[in-house]
Amino acid sequence: MDYTKYLIIGASHAGLSALEAIRAYDEHGTTVLVSQEDLLPYSPTILYHVVSGRTDPETVFLRDDKYFTRRDISFLRGARVVSVDPDERSVSLESGDRIQFEKLLLATGARPLLPRIKGLSSVPYHVLRTLDDAVRIRSELGRHKTVAVLGGGLIGLHCAESFAEHGLDVTVLEQESSLLPGYFDDIAARFIVSAFREHGVQVMTSARVEEVVKDGDGVALNLENHPSVRVGMLLVTAGVTPRIDFLVGSGIDTREGVVVDNGMKTNKEHIWAAGDVAEAEDFFGASQLLNPILPDAVDQGRIAGMGMADDPYVQAYQGAVSQNTFRFTGHHAFAVGKSMIRSENGEYEIVTHVDERQARYWKLVFREEVLEGVAGINSGLDPGIMWQLVVRRQKLGNLREQFRENPAEAGRLAMSRWWR
Amino acid sequence: MSRGHQTIAVHRERCDGCGKCVEACATLKTGSPGPEASRIKVAGDGKRASFGLAVCRQCADPRCVSCCPSGALLRDEEAGVVTWSEEKCVACGLCTLACPYGGISLDPVSGKVMKCDQCEGKPACVEVCDRGALELTTSSEIYNTWGDLEDLVVPGISSCLGCNSELLFRHTLRRIGSNVVLATPPAV
Numbered sequence: 001m002d003y004t005k006y007l008i009i010g011a012s013h014a015g016l017s018a019l020e021a022i023r024a025y026d027e028h029g030t031t032v033l034v035s036q037e038d039l040l041p042y043s044p045t046i047l048y049h050v051v052s053g054r055t056d057p058e059t060v061f062l063r064d065d066k067y068f069t070r071r072d073i074s075f076l077r078g079a080r081v082v083s084v085d086p087d088e089r090s091v092s093l094e095s096g097d098r099i100q101f102e103k104l105l106l107a108t109g110a111r112p113l114l115p116r117i118k119g120l121s122s123v124p125y126h127v128l129r130t131l132d133d134a135v136r137i138r139s140e141l142g143r144h145k146t147v148a149v150l151g152g153g154l155i156g157l158h159c160a161e162s163f164a165e166h167g168l169d170v171t172v173l174e175q176e177s178s179l180l181p182g183y184f185d186d187i188a189a190r191f192i193v194s195a196f197r198e199h200g201v202q203v204m205t206s207a208r209v210e211e212v213v214k215d216g217d218g219v220a221l222n223l224e225n226h227p228s229v230r231v232g233m234l235l236v237t238a239g240v241t242p243r244i245d246f247l248v249g250s251g252i253d254t255r256e257g258v259v260v261d262n263g264m265k266t267n268k269e270h271i272w273a274a275g276d277v278a279e280a281e282d283f284f285g286a287s288q289l290l291n292p293i294l295p296d297a298v299d300q301g302r303i304a305g306m307g308m309a310d311d312p313y314v315q316a317y318q319g320a321v322s323q324n325t326f327r328f329t330g331h332h333a334f335a336v337g338k339s340m341i342r343s344e345n346g347e348y349e350i351v352t353h354v355d356e357r358q359a360r361y362w363k364l365v366f367r368e369e370v371l372e373g374v375a376g377i378n379s380g381l382d383p384g385i386m387w388q389l390v391v392r393r394q395k396l397g398n399l400r401e402q403f404r405e406n407p408a409e410a411g412r413l414a415m416s417r418w419w420r
Numbered sequence: 421m422s423r424g425h426q427t428i429a430v431h432r433e434r435c436d437g438c439g440k441c442v443e444a445c446a447t448l449k450t451g452s453p454g455p456e457a458s459r460i461k462v463a464g465d466g467k468r469a470s471f472g473l474a475v476c477r478q479c480a481d482p483r484c485v486s487c488c489p490s491g492a493l494l495r496d497e498e499a500g501v502v503t504w505s506e507e508k509c510v511a512c513g514l515c516t517l518a519c520p521y522g523g524i525s526l527d528p529v530s531g532k533v534m535k536c537d538q539c540e541g542k543p544a545c546v547e548v549c550d551r552g553a554l555e556l557t558t559s560s561e562i563y564n565t566w567g568d569l570e571d572l573v574v575p576g577i578s579s580c581l582g583c584n585s586e587l588l589f590r591h592t593l594r595r596i597g598s599n600v601v602l603a604t605p606p607a608v
Contacts, residue, residue, distance in 0.1 A: 013486070013487075017486060025594075045489035045512065045514070046490050046510065049490070055508075060490070061491065062489075062491050294487055294489060294514055295483075295487045295514065298486045298487055313594050323517060324517070325512060325514050325516065325517050327512055330531060332511075332526050332531070334513065334517060336517070378528065380456075380528060382474065382516065382522035382525060383516050383517040384519040384520050385521070385522045387520070399465075402465065405466075406466075408463075409464065409472075410463070411463075411522065412461055412472045412473075412474045413464070413465055413471075413472040414472075415474065415520070415521060416463070416472030416474070417470075417472065419520065
C-alpha cells in the first residue's frame with residue numbers, strides 16, 4: 001500500500017488552494033493529489049464558456065504537469081476513491097489500490113442535483129458539471145432548434161444565454177417565483193428577466209414540471225398550470241449537491257455535506273474537508289451550511305491546507321457568506337451577504353438606487369452601523385470591498401451617509417482607511 | 421539576478437484629489453480621459469478632507485489569481501506584476517469580488533476586466549503626480565524571496581514601504597512556534 005503524508009481528493013479550487021498552503025509551509029512532505037477525471041485541474045465555473053464556444057476546451061486548465069513535478073506532488077489522474085477508512089487512515093480506489101495517509105483532505109466538490117420529476121430517468125437530458133458534459137452539449141447544439149433549461153440559477157442562465165446566441169429557441173423554467181432567488185430581490189430579478197427576454201430567451205417562473213416524457217427525438221415537459229413545452233434538448237441545472245456517497249459507513253459526520261468546524265476539520269482526527277463538499281459554519285448564524293462558491297472554496301482550501309501542515313499561522317474560518325458575480329447579456333451583477341432581503345422590518349435599513357435609463361442598480365442592507373448585504377447591476381461598486389465591509393463587520397461611522405449617496409467612493413475610502 | 425520588484429507606493433496623506441493620475445491612466449489605456457476606464461481610482465469624502473486610492477497592489481499572494489476560473493490572471497514572478505490575458509478572460513467578474521482593495525474592476529464601456537499593469541515599469545499615474553502621493557519604489561530581494569512563499573503582512577505593499585523586518589520576523593516566528601514572544605517588534 002502506498003503511503004503519503006498529505007492526501008488530497010479533488011483537484012479543483014479547494015484542493016489546489018490546499019496544496020499551495022501545504023507547500024508554503026512544508027516543502028517536502030509527501031503529497032498525493034487524486035482526481036477522478038483523467039485531466040489536469042480545471043474550474044467547473046469555466047464550463048459554460050466551453051458550451052458557448054468562448055473558451056477552447058484545450059485551454060481551460062489551471063495548472064500544467066510541470067507545476068506538480070516542480071513541487072514534488074504526485075498527481076494521480078483518473079482515479080476514483082470509493083471508500084475512506086479513518087481508523088486505518090487509508091482510502092480505497094476503484095482500481096483496488098489503497099493509499100495510506102497521515103492527513104486527508106476531502107475536496108471532492110459537488111455533482112448536479114437532479115430534481116424528483118416523474119419520467120426524468122427515461123428521457124435524454126444533459127447536466128453541466130464536467131468538461132465532458134460541456135463538450136457533449138457543445139457538440140449537440142447544431143442538432144437542435146429548441147432547448148429547455150430546467151432551473152433559473154447561475155449555470156442555467158449562462159447556458160440559456162449561449163443557446164440563444166446560437167439561434168436556438170430557449171425556455172428557462174424556474175420553479176420559484178423569481179430567478180436567482182438566493183442572490184437578488186424582485187427589482188433586480190425583474191431586470192434580469194427582461195434582459196433575458198430581450199435576448200430572445202423565454203423565461204417562465206413559478207413553473208413546476210409535473211412530468212417529462214419522450215417526444216420523438218426530443219422531450220415534452222408537462223407543467224402544472226401551464227401548457228406543456230416540447231423541446232429537442234433538455235438541460236437540467238437545478239443546483240448541486242456534495243459528492244459524499246463514497247463516505248457512507250466511514251463514520252465521517254455528514255449531513256447534506258461533510259460537517260466541518262472552523263478549521264475545516266471533520267469529526268475524524270486527521271481528516272479535513274473544503275469547498276463544495278463541505279458544510280461549514282454560517283457567517284450570520286450558528287447553523288451549518290453549504291456555500292458552493294468559488295472564492296469560498298479557495299479560502300476553505302487554504303485553511304484546511306494550513307491546518308494539515310500544522311502551520312501556526314492558520315486562522316479560523318470566518319463563516320460562509322453568500323457571494324457571487326453574474327455576467328449576463330452584457331450586464332454585470334454581483335451580490336454579497338444578505339442581498340436578498342426584500343423589505344424593511346425595523347431590523348434592517350435598505351437603501352436602493354435604481355436608474356432604469358442606464359440599467360444601473362444597487363442595494364445596500366444595513367443593520368445598525370454595519371453593512372450586511374450588497375447587490376448591484378452595472379453598479380460600478382467594487383464587490384471585493386463590499387465583501388470585506390460585510391465580513392469585517394466594519395462600523396461605518398461617519399462614512400455611513402456617504403454610503404447612501406455614493407457607495408463606490410465611500411467603499412474605496414473605507415478600504416483606504418481601514419485595511420489599506 | 422536581483423529580484424527587486426517595482427511597486428507603486430501610495431502616500432494617502434499627500435493626495436489632494438486632483439485626479440491627474442486618473443486622467444493620465446485612462447488616457448494612456450483608452451485614449452480618452454474618462455475616469456471610468458482608469459485603473460487607479462481616487463475617492464473623496466465630499467469635504468475634500470481625505471482621499472482614498474484604489475489601485476492593484478500586484479500582491480505576492482494574489483487572491484484574484486486564486487479565484488480566476490479561466491487562468492487569465494497570473495503573477496509574473498520575474499516582474500512582480502499580476503498579468504491579465506484578454507484571450508483567456510471570460511469576464512465573469514469573480515476577480516472583482518476576490519480583491520479586497522478595489523484593485524481590479526470592469527470597464528463599464530467595454531465590459532472587460534481592467535487592472536494596473538504598471539505601464540511596463542513607467543506608470544503614467546506616478547509620472548503625473550506632482551503631490552508626491554504616488555511613488556514608484558523597489559522592494560528588495562530578500563523581501564521577495566520570503567514574500568513569494570507567502571506574504572504575511574499586507575499583500576502587495578513592499579512591507580512598510582521598504583522595511584523588510586516585519587515580514588522576516590513574521591516568517592521566523594512562524595517557524596519557531598507560537599509560544600515565542602518578540603520583545604521588540606518593528607515600529608509601524
